[in-house]
Amino acid sequence: MPAAQISDLNVFLEENHTRIREELFEFLRIPSVSAQPIHNADTARAADWLKSSMVKAGLEAAIHTTPGHPIVMGEWRGSPGSPTVLVYGHYDVQPAEPLELWTSPPFEPAVRDGNIFARGSVDDKGQLFLHVKAIEAHLAARGKLPVNVIILAEGEEEVGSAHLEQFIRENKELLACDAVVISDSAMFAPGQPSILSSLRGLAYFEITVQGPTHDLHSGSYGGAVVNPAMALARILATMHDATGHVAIEGFYDSVREWEPEIRQQMRTLPFDEESFRGDTGAPELGGEEGFTTLERLWSRPTCEVNGLLSGYTGDGAKTVLPAKAMAKVSCRLVPDQMPAEIENLMAAHVARVAPHGVTTTVKHLHGGRPWRAKLDGKLYDAARTALATAFDKEAVVVGEGGSIPVVGDFERILGTPVLLVGFGLPGENAHAPDEWISEENFRVGMRAMAAFWDAYGES
Amino acid sequence: MPAAQISDLNVFLEENHTRIREELFEFLRIPSVSAQPIHNADTARAADWLKSSMVKAGLEAAIHTTPGHPIVMGEWRGSPGSPTVLVYGHYDVQPAEPLELWTSPPFEPAVRDGNIFARGSVDDKGQLFLHVKAIEAHLAARGKLPVNVIILAEGEEEVGSAHLEQFIRENKELLACDAVVISDSAMFAPGQPSILSSLRGLAYFEITVQGPTHDLHSGSYGGAVVNPAMALARILATMHDATGHVAIEGFYDSVREWEPEIRQQMRTLPFDEESFRGDTGAPELGGEEGFTTLERLWSRPTCEVNGLLSGYTGDGAKTVLPAKAMAKVSCRLVPDQMPAEIENLMAAHVARVAPHGVTTTVKHLHGGRPWRAKLDGKLYDAARTALATAFDKEAVVVGEGGSIPVVGDFERILGTPVLLVGFGLPGENAHAPDEWISEENFRVGMRAMAAFWDAYGES
Numbered sequence: 001m002p003a004a005q006i007s008d009l010n011v012f013l014e015e016n017h018t019r020i021r022e023e024l025f026e027f028l029r030i031p032s033v034s035a036q037p038i039h040n041a042d043t044a045r046a047a048d049w050l051k052s053s054m055v056k057a058g059l060e061a062a063i064h065t066t067p068g069h070p071i072v073m074g075e076w077r078g079s080p081g082s083p084t085v086l087v088y089g090h091y092d093v094q095p096a097e098p099l100e101l102w103t104s105p106p107f108e109p110a111v112r113d114g115n116i117f118a119r120g121s122v123d124d125k126g127q128l129f130l131h132v133k134a135i136e137a138h139l140a141a142r143g144k145l146p147v148n149v150i151i152l153a154e155g156e157e158e159v160g161s162a163h164l165e166q167f168i169r170e171n172k173e174l175l176a177c178d179a180v181v182i183s184d185s186a187m188f189a190p191g192q193p194s195i196l197s198s199l200r201g202l203a204y205f206e207i208t209v210q211g212p213t214h215d216l217h218s219g220s221y222g223g224a225v226v227n228p229a230m231a232l233a234r235i236l237a238t239m240h241d242a243t244g245h246v247a248i249e250g251f252y253d254s255v256r257e258w259e260p261e262i263r264q265q266m267r268t269l270p271f272d273e274e275s276f277r278g279d280t281g282a283p284e285l286g287g288e289e290g291f292t293t294l295e296r297l298w299s300r301p302t303c304e305v306n307g308l309l310s311g312y313t314g315d316g317a318k319t320v321l322p323a324k325a326m327a328k329v330s331c332r333l334v335p336d337q338m339p340a341e342i343e344n345l346m347a348a349h350v351a352r353v354a355p356h357g358v359t360t361t362v363k364h365l366h367g368g369r370p371w372r373a374k375l376d377g378k379l380y381d382a383a384r385t386a387l388a389t390a391f392d393k394e395a396v397v398v399g400e401g402g403s404i405p406v407v408g409d410f411e412r413i414l415g416t417p418v419l420l421v422g423f424g425l426p427g428e429n430a431h432a433p434d435e436w437i438s439e440e441n442f443r444v445g446m447r448a449m450a451a452f453w454d455a456y457g458e459s
Numbered sequence: 460m461p462a463a464q465i466s467d468l469n470v471f472l473e474e475n476h477t478r479i480r481e482e483l484f485e486f487l488r489i490p491s492v493s494a495q496p497i498h499n500a501d502t503a504r505a506a507d508w509l510k511s512s513m514v515k516a517g518l519e520a521a522i523h524t525t526p527g528h529p530i531v532m533g534e535w536r537g538s539p540g541s542p543t544v545l546v547y548g549h550y551d552v553q554p555a556e557p558l559e560l561w562t563s564p565p566f567e568p569a570v571r572d573g574n575i576f577a578r579g580s581v582d583d584k585g586q587l588f589l590h591v592k593a594i595e596a597h598l599a600a601r602g603k604l605p606v607n608v609i610i611l612a613e614g615e616e617e618v619g620s621a622h623l624e625q626f627i628r629e630n631k632e633l634l635a636c637d638a639v640v641i642s643d644s645a646m647f648a649p650g651q652p653s654i655l656s657s658l659r660g661l662a663y664f665e666i667t668v669q670g671p672t673h674d675l676h677s678g679s680y681g682g683a684v685v686n687p688a689m690a691l692a693r694i695l696a697t698m699h700d701a702t703g704h705v706a707i708e709g710f711y712d713s714v715r716e717w718e719p720e721i722r723q724q725m726r727t728l729p730f731d732e733e734s735f736r737g738d739t740g741a742p743e744l745g746g747e748e749g750f751t752t753l754e755r756l757w758s759r760p761t762c763e764v765n766g767l768l769s770g771y772t773g774d775g776a777k778t779v780l781p782a783k784a785m786a787k788v789s790c791r792l793v794p795d796q797m798p799a800e801i802e803n804l805m806a807a808h809v810a811r812v813a814p815h816g817v818t819t820t821v822k823h824l825h826g827g828r829p830w831r832a833k834l835d836g837k838l839y840d841a842a843r844t845a846l847a848t849a850f851d852k853e854a855v856v857v858g859e860g861g862s863i864p865v866v867g868d869f870e871r872i873l874g875t876p877v878l879l880v881g882f883g884l885p886g887e888n889a890h891a892p893d894e895w896i897s898e899e900n901f902r903v904g905m906r907a908m909a910a911f912w913d914a915y916g917e918s
Contacts, residue, residue: 035775095777101673159775186679200678204776213740214560217582217890219659219861220645222763222791223755224735226745229764229786230695237696240689276683281672281782286685286816296682304681305688306779311766312787316494316618317663317824318554319789319862320765320890323740327688328771330778332681357745365776402678403778431676431779 034092058139066163069155083178084148089128090157093120101433115436122437123430127183134449146457160366185422193387196420201333201370226357229310232325279427298399339367368405382456390448493551517598525622528614542637543607548587549616552579560892574895581896582889586642593908605916619825644881652846655879660792660829662801685816688769691784738886757858798826827864841915849907
């Protein structure tokens with residue numbers, strides 16, 4: 001493509017950068033925590049804000065209510081006969097707790113060392129917003145885009161996208177497109193553009209162990225009443241064997257082996273294990289025997305405890321035999337494990353290992369399927385071209401341990417390929433205190449996606 | 460003893476019952492939660508209130524400060540040449556959480572079905588206060604007691620009596636006495652007066668497992684970083700074997716076998732297992748194989764989880780790999796296990812079983828020695844006489860699974876026998892929501908202890 005065409009878009013983005021950044025900060029200031037009902041009004045406000053922002057960019061935009069949080073849609077269909085591309089993102093964010101571990105307040109963006117710190121900065125408001133601005137660049141600098149675009153932004157990604165699949169099904173014609181583009185992931189390293197080839201799925205559970213109906217004095221009752229917190233610990237301890245393999249019967253039955261060349265590529269990427277460990281602060285890394293760290297993250301399923309609560313957890317010592325104990329437990333899944341299948345296996349496992357003297361319940365809070373890309377065709381060619389142009393470096397193909405359940409839905413319902421191109425970075429603290437996005441990545445990401453529309457339109 | 464002498468005390472107690480009950484309610488309304496610094500002023504207020512109450516009863520009273528919560532002492536030494544008896548109790552209470560499980564507010568006494576519901580009602584304000592009133596009955600009705608009395612009430616029993624032992628040591632002469640009487644336990648059944656022959660000790664720990672330095676995204680890191688909550692569960696699961704025996708190496712080495720006749724008596728008491736289970740609400744009872752429920756409670760040591768906390772425990776699903784996990788774990792001890800010995804064994808055990816990839820700490824929060832009574836002599840004879848008089852039934856000898864660490868201190872430092880005579884009841888919810896004391900037991904308990912002074916003085 002002519003250099004002049006790229007340049008006009010970049011000039012627009014640079015000249016407007018102060019305004020764009022301030023708009024991003026406005027977006028980040030809205031605490032749209034979808035999991036917490038106390039923030040429902042904020043989440044609705046974030047949807048309104050996003051709609052206005054799309055209109056400002058030159059899109060037609062509308063808010064679609066759902067039984068949960070609304071979906072915001074923007075459209076520009078000024079290239080009849082040209083392909084249509086759907087950009088998906090989400091404007092909801094994870095809870096910010098524990099608040100005391102944030103260096104600056106989670107909903108007041110702060111820039112330190114070239115990074116923008118705020119809840120949602122990278123997951124996913126920053127990455128969604130850079131698409132809005134890349135489109136704005138085209139419409140402002142040239143009055144048009146080389147393709148038709150749809151932006152679809154949901155407000156329930158962090159709570160399992162409960163109403164998105166139904167929305168896509170019920171609006172198949174409105175959403176009909178030739179490709180889907182999603183930016184909700186990380187690059188392999190700073191300056192190294194990356195295309196995501198796989199995502200893990202998720203099956204998230206709340207396991208409750210109930211012993212007595214009320215808390216008891218641990219002296220007066222201890223030893224004769226089964227302790228539900230100890231019972232829970234014993235149940236959780238059965239979920240892995242001594243080599244770190246998940247010991248839930250049947251857990252690996254549906255795991256599809258990875259192609260030897262993909263597994264080989266995972267083993268040869270210049271992965272800095274010590275830097276990764278340093279980012280976590282853990283004394284050493286660990287996991288399933290027989291796999292490298294990247295394989296563990298990208299190609300292997302897991303079973304994790306996300307939360308534990310039982311009895312007395314405040315100051316000092318309370319000699320209580322707790323009435324109940326709760327664990328949040330989730331499994332990351334790889335193709336072709338299905339959440340419903342894992343739900344059945346988990347329920348059967350807990351029922352099998354639960355001690356006498358307590359009752360257990362396993363509640364499936366939500367799930368999402370794992371995914372692998374087919375890496376060929378026009379969509380991926382355009383992405384490689386745009387990323388190489390903006391970053392001046394060829395993209396690598398990577399995996400991702402996290403979940404974006406909607407990716408599989410788009411493929412199945414709309415029948416289109418999905419491109420995952422992310423601008424986060426390792427250590428970005430998504431879902432943790434001090435979440436950040438690199439300001440440079442936000443900037444170059446806008447240029448890359450502006451270039452993408454040219455590359456895809458011309459191909 | 461002449462019936463007239465008992466009767467005048469009982470008449471006084473009955474005629475003043477409305478006032479006595481209202482005074483008890485005042486005492487119960489003060490939230491003297493020693494474990495929670497937010498209640499420090501309340502705990503101090505409870506000490507002041509108790510001192511005034513002792514003065515009103517006719518004792519000389521004083522508050523002795525300690526580095527923690529104060530000690531309240533009342534004295535009546537109007538019988539020179541007669542024996543001196545020390546009554547011990549505590550005016551501090553357990554935390555009331557979880558508040559939402561109380562039928563009525565924990566610090567607003569409410570009477571339902573003949574029971575007084577309030578935090579501290581039975582443990583131990585109610586039982587301490589009935590001694591104050593039994594003494595008041597003597598001093599009001601007769602102007603004197605047949606013996607000299609000391610009341611010693613501490614404010615740190617629920618947090619390990621950190622400063623009491625030192626106070627007793629430093630005030631050995633002031634506290635010199637011929638016997639110690641404590642009411643901080645339960646009767647075997649309604650209407651069945653009981654003398655306590657044994658107490659379990661305690662070693663209370665906080666175990667912390669630290670993995671990463673901050674919470675991580677369970678998708679981006681899960682599988683390659685050791686999950687501290689899962690590690691904690693695996694550590695806790697090693698603390699018992701499959702038969703319910705504690706599997707900490709050396710744990711039973713110091714356990715002294717019980718005399719066959721005591722063990723036989725434990726097995727023949729008319730214990731209603733189903734009623735005990737019903738009080739707990741647990742689906743079934745359980746514990747160490749080879750022992751009855753009463754043996755498990757009275758004669759066997761335990762290892763219990765009192766609290767668990769890790770990661771996200773709020774509404775919905777947060778896919779976090781927690782930075783750390785915490786368990787409050789306590790062992791109930793039997794003679795001759797020592798808290799310091801168990802502390803060493805626990806620390807060694809956790810260090811031995813802790814997985815790689817996390818760091819563990821074991822903090823010993825507090826401990827108390829177990830105890831067994833010698834059941835003969837003047838003190839026990841007087842108790843049996845007084846209880847038979849007040850309850851019109853012979854007392855039985857029972858054990859108790861809870862801990863009163865100071866009992867051993869009194870024996871060792873003051874060189875006196877200790878009598879434990881309690882007026883609680885099974886199911887009284889000490890340390891749990893809806894704690895209660897039977898109003899009848901409070902009433903007859905006052906009469907019994909009033910009779911005790913006569914019986915002891917005359918013997």
